[in-house]
Amino acid sequence: MEPSTRIAGLLGGGDDGWSVFNRARAMIAAGTPVTELTIGEHDIRTAAPILQEMHRATLAGHTGYAAIPGTKALRDAVARRVLYRTGVATTSDNVMITPGGQSALFSAHAAVTDPGDVALFIDPYYATYPGTIRGVSAIPRSVKAHAENAFQPRPSDIDDAAADARSLLINSPNNPTGVVYSRETLEGIAAVCKQRDLWLISDEVYDTQVWEGTHISPRAISGMAERTLVVGSMSKSHAMTGSRCGWIVGPQEIIAMMINLATHTTYGVPGFIQDAATYALMQGPELENEVGAPFRRRRALAKAILARQNTVSLVPAQGAMYLMLDIRATGLDGGKFANGLLDAHQIAVMPGESFGTAAAGHVRVAMTIEDSAFESALATLCNFAASKACGTARKDRAAPAFSDV
Numbered sequence: 001m002e003p004s005t006r007i008a009g010l011l012g013g014g015d016d017g018w019s020v021f022n023r024a025r026a027m028i029a030a031g032t033p034v035t036e037l038t039i040g041e042h043d044i045r046t047a048a049p050i051l052q053e054m055h056r057a058t059l060a061g062h063t064g065y066a067a068i069p070g071t072k073a074l075r076d077a078v079a080r081r082v083l084y085r086t087g088v089a090t091t092s093d094n095v096m097i098t099p100g101g102q103s104a105l106f107s108a109h110a111a112v113t114d115p116g117d118v119a120l121f122i123d124p125y126y127a128t129y130p131g132t133i134r135g136v137s138a139i140p141r142s143v144k145a146h147a148e149n150a151f152q153p154r155p156s157d158i159d160d161a162a163a164d165a166r167s168l169l170i171n172s173p174n175n176p177t178g179v180v181y182s183r184e185t186l187e188g189i190a191a192v193c194k195q196r197d198l199w200l201i202s203d204e205v206y207d208t209q210v211w212e213g214t215h216i217s218p219r220a221i222s223g224m225a226e227r228t229l230v231v232g233s234m235s236k237s238h239a240m241t242g243s244r245c246g247w248i249v250g251p252q253e254i255i256a257m258m259i260n261l262a263t264h265t266t267y268g269v270p271g272f273i274q275d276a277a278t279y280a281l282m283q284g285p286e287l288e289n290e291v292g293a294p295f296r297r298r299r300a301l302a303k304a305i306l307a308r309q310n311t312v313s314l315v316p317a318q319g320a321m322y323l324m325l326d327i328r329a330t331g332l333d334g335g336k337f338a339n340g341l342l343d344a345h346q347i348a349v350m351p352g353e354s355f356g357t358a359a360a361g362h363v364r365v366a367m368t369i370e371d372s373a374f375e376s377a378l379a380t381l382c383n384f385a386a387s388k389a390c391g392t393a394r395k396d397r398a399a400p401a402f403s404d405v
């Protein structure tokens with residue numbers, strides 16, 4: 001039996017970017033300890049009071065089918081949070097609760113694209129983006145953000161790709177680069193969306209992880225609320241990755257249609273998870289700051305280590321739980337560097353090439369292990385890079401192409 005071309009082609013046929021990660025997991029399964037700096041999973045677990053609320057809700061009987069759009073209490077809590085953080089008028093009618101941000105990304109694309117429509121996204125990108133777009137039978141088209149522009153996308157590049165496009169997906173604070181889009185970038189993007197009549201899907205799952213500057217939601221830019229769908233999640237802000245609880249915020253009419261989609265796909269999010277999420281959101285920014293604190297601390301540790309050497313350079317990043325390191329001075333691409341580091345020192349990082357072509361020659365380091373182990377792994381990474389760069393420099397010195405040798 002033939003599967004649909006949609007499902008058969010979901011990954012687009014190329015390398016799915018997970019080969020270093022899979023090798024690391026295989027080494028671990030075979031008994032070799034590996035320092036994993038790969039995926040965006042906190043090294044702390046969901047806080048006990050949130051779990052106690054989840055437990056209370058199960059015992060209180062919130063274990064049947066829950067309200068499909070989300071409970072009123074959770075939709076209200078999300079609306080209040082969005083109003084507090086962005087100043088944009090938001091009610092529960094603007095909110096649908098989803099099983100995580102990933103489901104929200106799928107629903108958002110299903111809601112704004114038809115089969116065969118072009119959906120834009122920015123490269124480097126979170127690994128699931130192209131597959132999510134293919135999953136709704138739209139056509140993913142990437143727009144590069146360049147290392148020399150500190151990975152801020154250029155609105156003119158988006159405009160060049162937008163003539164026949166229906167939507168644009170952006171992500172700030174950004175995974176994998178850690179870049180927080182500037183007001184100038186977002187104003188430029190908003191202007192292109194209005195000019196080209198694009199839907200904007202704004203993935204803001206890292207909105208609480210901003211270490212420098214401020215996060216601006218493009219929904220707050222004049223004229224954007226009517227064409228913007230914001231994707232949010234409890235995963236990163238509250239260390240609730242396994243609870244699968246996220247949301248979409250957008251215009252009431254399209255949210256109502258997405259609720260129809262949820263009825264025919266996910267049938268909502270478990271009630272006891274929603275009660276725990278409501279409780280967590282009601283704790284306000286204090287808990288969010290606590291969850292983000294280890295990444296803020298490790299980023300400062302990393303900056304100090306990186307300042308003591310000159311082979312590896314840090315992409316000027318302001319947020320999220322990752323560091324994007326430029327390792328081009330080693331002469332290696334991200335894949336060779338990451339595989340070499342894994343073989344030589346059993347440290348696993350993600351090649352920049354796992355996130356598209358724009359981050360080639362980079363590696364992404366997740367700041368997701370305990371401080372002293374993180375410091376020591378990063379110092380080893382820097383030494384490894386320096387040893388490779390030395391080799392390159394020696395080879396270069398021997399090369400006749402240089403006029404001074």
Ligand code: PMP
Pocket residue numbers: 040099100101102103126171174175203205232233234235241245246
């Ligand atoms: N967007 C981005 C940029 C992410 O990094 C992730 C998870 N790593 C997600 C969305 C999805 O997160 P979740 O489904 O856990 O909310």
